[in-house]
Every structure is written in C-alpha cells, then in structure tokens.
Amino acid sequence: MTKAAACHSNEFFSLGNRPDSVSFAVYDSSQHVALSACFRSLDNFYPLRSLFFFDSEDLSASKMGHGGNNAVPHVHQRKHWTPSCTHKGNFRVHLDQPAKKIARRRRRLEKARRVFPRPLTNLKPSVACPTVRYNMKRRLGAGFSLEELKAAEIHPKFARTIGIAVDGRRKNTSEEGLKVNVQRLKTYMAKLVVFPLNHKKVQKGEASDAECKTAVQDRSRFGKSLPHPSTKAVKEAVLPTQKLTKEDKKKKVFKFLKNALSAERFFGERIRRAEKKAEAAAKKK
Numbered sequence: 219m220t221k222a223a224a225c226h227s228n229e230f231f232s233l234g235n236r237p238d239s240v241s242f243a244v245y246d247s248s249q250h251v252a253l254s255a256c257f258r259s260l261d262n263f264y265p266l267r268s269l270f271f272f273d274s275e276d277l278s279a280s281k282m283g284h285g286g287n288n289a290v291p292h293v294h295q296r297k298h299w300t301p302s303c304t305h306k307g308n309f310r311v312h313l314d315q316p317a318k319k320i321a322r323r324r325r326r327l328e329k330a331r332r333v334f335p336r337p338l339t340n341l342k343p344s345v346a347c348p349t350v351r352y353n354m355k356r357r358l359g360a361g362f363s364l365e366e367l368k369a370a371e372i373h374p375k376f377a378r379t380i381g382i383a384v385d386g387r388r389k390n391t392s393e394e395g396l397k398v399n400v401q402r403l404k405t406y407m408a409k410l411v412v413f414p415l416n417h418k419k420v421q422k423g424e425a426s427d428a429e430c431k432t433a434v435q436d437r438s439r440f441g442k443s444l445p446h447p448s449t450k451a452v453k454e455a456v457l458p459t460q461k462l463t464k465e466d467k468k469k470k471v472f473k474f475l476k477n478a479l480s481a482e483r484f485f486g487e488r489i490r491r492a493e494k495k496a497e498a499a500a501k502k503k
Contacts (some may be wrong), residue, residue: 297309299311326338326437326439327437330435330437334435335411335413335430335433335435336381336435337381337435337436337437338435338436338437338438338439339438339439340361340381340382340383341362341381341382341383341402341403341406341444342358342359342360342361342362342383343358343359343361343362343363343366343383343388343399343402344356344357344358344359344395344398344399344402344447345357345358345359345395345447346395356447357447358446358447359385359388360383360385360388361382361383361384361385361388362377362382362383362384362385362388362399362403363385363386363388363389363390363399364384364386365389365390365396366390366396366399366400366403367382367384367403369396369400370400370403370404370407372403372407374386380410380412381410382403382406402444405444406444411425411429411430411433412424412425413425413430413433414430
C-alpha cells in the first residue's frame with residue numbers, strides 16, 4: 219500500500235516549502251488515517267486549511283462509482299406539485315374537471331334565462347379553415363359578411379338584434395361559400411320567431427300571441443336549428459368503401475406511378491435522344 223503523503227506515527231513532516239507558512243500532518247499506521255496538525259506561531263506557522271491523503275487503490279474507477287471523464291450525477295427528482303414561497307410548482311393538475319363541467323352547464327342555463335327568448339348563441343357562418351393543410355374542413359366563423367346579409371335581404375343592424383353575428387371586415391372569396399351562408403341565413407329566418415315589442419301593436423314580421431306561446435328557445439351550444447358545418451364536410455370528404463375487383467388486383471399501382479414520375483422527370487432528355495437518333499438516321503441515308 220502506497221500513500222501520497224505518509225510518515226511514522228507520532229512524527230511530523232512538512233508539506234509546504236513556502237517561507238511564510240508551514241503545514242504538518244501526522245500519519246497513524248495502525249488506523250491508516252492521516253491527521254492534520256496545525257501549529258500557531260508568531261514567526262512562520264499558520265493553521266492548515268485543508269489536507270487530502272489518497273490511497274493509490276482508492277483512485278481506481280471501480281471504487282469511484284463511474285469511469286471516464288463524465289459529469290457528476292446530480293439528479294433532482296423532487297417534484298413540486300403545489301406552488302409555495304420556495305418554488306413555483308411545475309405540475310398542473312386538473313382534478314376539478316367534473317366540477318367545471320357542472321359550472322359551465324349552470325352558466326349556460328343562467329345565460330339562457332337572462333337572454334330569453336333569444337337563442338343561447340348567435341348564428342355564425344360556415345367558413346373554411348386556413349392554410350392548405352386544413353382548408354378541406356369547415357368551421358364556424360366570427361360573423362356573416364355584409365355581402366351575405368345583402369343577398370339574404372337582411373339589414374346588418376337588424377341582424378344583430380335577432381341573434382345573427384355580423385363581421386363587417388370579412389370578405390367573400392368564393393361563390394360557393396357565399397351561397398352556403400346565404401342559404402344558412404334564409405333557413406334561420408324561416409325558423410325564427412320574432413317576439414313583438416308591443417303586444418298591443420304587432421308590427422309586420424312579428425309573431426302573434428299563439429306563436430309566441432309555442433316558441434321554444436334554442437339552448438344548444440352550436441344551434442339545433444342548423445347543423446355544425448364540420449359534420450357535413452367530414453361526411454362529404456369520406457369516400458365510400460368499395461370491393462376490389464379482379465382487374466384492380468392485377469394492376470400494379472406503384473409501378474404505374476413510378477413510370478409516370480420517370481416520364482415526367484426525363485421528358486426533355488428523351489425528346490433530345492429521339493431527335494439525335496432521327497438526325498443520325500437521316501445522315502446515314
């Protein structure tokens with residue numbers, strides 16, 4: 219056994235050669251322990267700050283825990299579930315989902331009583347989702363454009379009073395989308411029951427007392443009178459399944475596509491080759 223610094227028991231040896239400070243240590247051979255001795259003096263002895271004695275066998279990789287020049291493992295596995303004064307809490311739990319569901323339903327019912335006899339939500343147009351990735355899907359927009367309201371013969375100010383959302387900034391970019399939303403407005407107006415402002419003086423377009431009694435408020439989230447646009451779009455996008463015939467099974471689709479891609483890629487080169495062959499054949503003649 220070799221020591222980095224050692225001496226016989228009860229003997230001292232110097233570890234420092236500096237003139238301003240000298241440190242001593244004692245090695246106990248019976249217990250294999252290095253003890254540091256600090257001496258104070260007015261001349262040149264100062265207290266020893268730190269001494270380390272290593273055994274050559276202790277420096278092996280097997281006893282140090284890992285080999286190589288790796289980082290010292292310091293895995294912090296304390297999970298902060300709730301915020302406090304010492305940490306902000308890095309876990310969010312949603313244990314109140316059932317309670318939130320009941321609270322949302324209660325707020326919808328309170329709003330329905332407050333806005334009665336108007337529907338719970340305003341009528342909104344069917345618009346296409348943005349970007350090429352989602353433009354085949356439909357969703358509800360912010361409001362009907364002025365062009366759509368004009369085609370349906372509804373004034374924008376009057377539309378806002380009967381539960382129709384209006385968006386003056388929106389522009390129609392396709393004739394198909396315009397027709398869909400105009401038909402949506404006409405269907406809504408056909409099912410709409412307008413309560414009179416003054417029951418003694420019923421104006422044109424307002425419902426009678428009998429119609430007001432039989433009217434039912436629409437309390438659904440998206441409106442029962444008209445379906446959500448995404449439902450119909452998804453059904454139209456899905457192609458019906460069909461059985462493969464014997465002719466379909468004989469076809470090699472991958473090979474057909476590969477030949478088509480190659481024909482497009484080398485179209486110009488193949489034309490040039492054909493022209494060169496034609497010229498060479500003409501010269502031989």
